Amino acid sequence: MGWTEQYKKAVTFSYDDGVAQDLRLLEIFNRYGMKATFNLNTGLNAENGSWVYMGKEVKRLNLAEHIKTYEGHEIAVHTRTHPNLLEVDDVTFDREIREDAEEIERLFGRKPVGMAYPYGTYSDEIIAKLPAYGIQYSRSVWQNHDFALQDNLLAFRPTCHHDDEALFDLAERFLAMEPDTPQIFYIWGHAYEFDGKENWDRIEKLCQKLAGRNDIFYGTNAEVLL
Numbered sequence: 001m002g003w004t005e006q007y008k009k010a011v012t013f014s015y016d017d018g019v020a021q022d023l024r025l026l027e028i029f030n031r032y033g034m035k036a037t038f039n040l041n042t043g044l045n046a047e048n049g050s051w052v053y054m055g056k057e058v059k060r061l062n063l064a065e066h067i068k069t070y071e072g073h074e075i076a077v078h079t080r081t082h083p084n085l086l087e088v089d090d091v092t093f094d095r096e097i098r099e100d101a102e103e104i105e106r107l108f109g110r111k112p113v114g115m116a117y118p119y120g121t122y123s124d125e126i127i128a129k130l131p132a133y134g135i136q137y138s139r140s141v142w143q144n145h146d147f148a149l150q151d152n153l154l155a156f157r158p159t160c161h162h163d164d165e166a167l168f169d170l171a172e173r174f175l176a177m178e179p180d181t182p183q184i185f186y187i188w189g190h191a192y193e194f195d196g197k198e199n200w201d202r203i204e205k206l207c208q209k210l211a212g213r214n215d216i217f218y219g220t221n222a223e224v225l226l
Ligand SMILES: [Zn+2]
Pocket: 016, 017, 078, 082, 117, 118, 119
């Protein structure tokens, strides 16, 4: 958390699944100087991982073709094939985490230190296993509408999802704060949700609001949390 020497506030984003809509989201983040973490399933690609969300087709990316596109952002583990980790045996668990981490390192040239739980599910047993894979933080989906630092980084709670009706109120509150202790505004979601709900303007508006402040550190999840 080197940023706390210079700043008291940080903004970070977390987006899952490595889908085609990440490309549009990355363009927006880059235009506003936002930093994000993308949680990728390296065992899935455009051929075997598509589905329909609110009438729109969602396709996973062939990640090897998009190494440069994700440059400047963090790539983190989301397991190899996106199982519910509460339902897999030990051997599968090991493969899902280890092989995703190894493939991320091979593709992006950096060993991942973070993760997001597929479906947001985890247990104390799962948490206990993660450090052995080099995982130092892992995001849940239990939003807390809060900005305070958290003790348990392996069950990290985001401030809110981008579709949360409190999103812009939280943004206003965060911008107005003059805190004595470090505060983190952490937003998560899936880029395909913007297509399905036809609300790309929402992220555009949020980035516009949050961008260009000299009292805010814009960093990836690892840069902000560790
Ligand atoms: Zn996911």
